[in-house]
Amino acid sequence: MGRIDRCYNIADLRDVAQSRLPKGVFEYLDKGTEDQQSLGNNRHRLDQTKLLNKVLVDVSDVRLDTQILGKPSAMPLVIAPTGIAGLTWFEGEYELAKAAAAAGVPFTLATGSNTPMEKVAQESGARAWFQLYMWREKELSYELVRRAAKAGFEALVWTVDIGHGANREHNLRNGFSTPYKINSRSIVDMLRHPEWLATVMGRYMMNGGMPEHANYPEQYRTNILKGGERKGGGKSTAMRADKVSWEDVDRLRDLWPGKLIIKGIMRPDDAQLAVEHGADAIVVSNHGGRNMDSAPATIDALPRIVAAVGDKTDVIVDSGVRRGSDIVKCLALGAKAVLTGRATLYGTAAGGQPGAEKALAILKNEMKRTMAYVGLQRTSEITGDVIWRAD
Ligand SMILES: Cc1cc2nc3c(=O)[nH]c(=O)nc-3n(C[C@H](O)[C@H](O)[C@H](O)COP(=O)(O)O)c2cc1C
Numbered sequence: 583m584g585r586i587d588r589c590y591n592i593a594d595l596r597d598v599a600q601s602r603l604p605k606g607v608f609e610y611l612d613k614g615t616e617d618q619q620s621l622g623n624n625r626h627r628l629d630q631t632k633l634l635n636k637v638l639v640d641v642s643d644v645r646l647d648t649q650i651l652g653k654p655s656a657m658p659l660v661i662a663p664t665g666i667a668g669l670t671w672f673e674g675e676y677e678l679a680k681a682a683a684a685a686g687v688p689f690t691l692a693t694g695s696n697t698p699m700e701k702v703a704q705e706s707g708a709r710a711w712f713q714l715y716m717w718r719e720k721e722l723s724y725e726l727v728r729r730a731a732k733a734g735f736e737a738l739v740w741t742v743d744i745g746h747g748a749n750r751e752h753n754l755r756n757g758f759s760t761p762y763k764i765n766s767r768s769i770v771d772m773l774r775h776p777e778w779l780a781t782v783m784g785r786y787m788m789n790g791g792m793p794e795h796a797n798y799p800e801q802y803r804t805n806i807l808k809g810g811e812r813k814g815g816g817k818s819t820a821m822r823a824d825k826v827s828w829e830d831v832d833r834l835r836d837l838w839p840g841k842l843i844i845k846g847i848m849r850p851d852d853a854q855l856a857v858e859h860g861a862d863a864i865v866v867s868n869h870g871g872r873n874m875d876s877a878p879a880t881i882d883a884l885p886r887i888v889a890a891v892g893d894k895t896d897v898i899v900d901s902g903v904r905r906g907s908d909i910v911k912c913l914a915l916g917a918k919a920v921l922t923g924r925a926t927l928y929g930t931a932a933g934g935q936p937g938a939e940k941a942l943a944i945l946k947n948e949m950k951r952t953m954a955y956v957g958l959q960r961t962s963e964i965t966g967d968v969i970w971r972a973d
Pocket of ligand 1: 666870903921923924
């Protein structure tokens with residue numbers, strides 16, 4: 583029996599991921615920012631949301647299939663963009679994409695990923711979405727948008743909630759950073775994790791060298807030691823969304839032929855604007871508690887946003903999903919689907935594609951069981967009626 587077979591929930595996969603990964607990489611994956619309040623509160627508020635079980639109804643044929651962006655999906659789940667997947671496993675994002683294809687759910691490739699977007703879109707078999715960060719030199723981002731359209735991505739996900747970037751003090755302490763820095767702490771950390779060193783870094787070195795930011799604009803397509811720097815040196819302008827406006831959504835709408843999704847919405851008025859500017863869907867997200875530490879839980883922000891735009895656009899939500907019951911709660915509060923970041927990344931870090939498939943299977947089984955408890959057989963039947971309200 584392998585390590586993955588002994589994982590019965592997402593927390594078990596997290597434990598395996600923690601034992602495999604260098605501390606710096608694991609904490610980058612796992613933690614939030616500053617005092618970890620937003621991270622903890624996402625979970626706390628999901629845990630506090632309770633479901634009512636309904637008895638003596640037929641639950642012999644529970645099905646999770648649904649429509650996301652007007653196309654069938656095996657369950658109301660999409661894999662979130664996570665720039666670091668390729669450091670948790672060799673070509674980790676490709677492993678995740680193949681797992682998504684096997685499970686019949688869409689996969690989102692992050693701008694910061696290491697596997698070239700063409701390979702993911704054309705060879706993984708997944709419904710592929712591409713996540714964009716905007717460079718200050720916007721024309722460079724438009725190049726990526728054109729490249730993603732040519733590669734055949736179904737949707738463009740523009741992440742708008744990074745502002746001035748994140749204050750991740752744990753990464754200052756453990757020595758991990760992006761760009762990746764080789765220093766005494768990171769070397770000791772790597773040497774303490776020889777399996778990771780051999781199977782992740784070792785495989786990259788045998789396949790052409792350090793992993794690259796394969797989906798950065800040409801001028802910035804350096805390896806992870808130089809991420810964000812211009813080739814040949816020069817000032818880093820990185821992916822900063824600090825000079826953007828709703829007019830940039832119009833520009834992307836004109837450029838992008840497929841579905842356009844705005845990720846990182848927490849206010850009903852911003853959700854309205856996203857719809858007015860042509861977004862096909864929005865993601866209610868606080869980036870998994872990784873950016874602003876004072877953010878409310880997304881499960882609390884969701885109902886107001888659904889009330890504002892739920893009849894006009896697909897509202898997707900993320901941040902904190904670790905159990906199938908969490909997905910039922912999000913749907914009950916009006917979401918069309920959830921994104922999973924860490925849950926599926928723990929699976930990838932624990933065991934590549936089979937690990938990611940295990941994470942998806944766990945969430946699927948838990949969701950099915952929860953639907954049976956609340957007495958529903960179809961995702962379209964899930965409404966606020968299943969939520970316990972003390973008053
Ligand atoms: C390690 C890691 C890297 C991430 N990188 C990105 C990224 O490059 N782009 C992006 O839009 N979101 C990124 N996110 C945020 C996720 O897309 C998603 O919003 C978040 O993980 C959801 O919360 P959850 O991890 O609790 O599921 C990242 C999340 C993690 C955990």
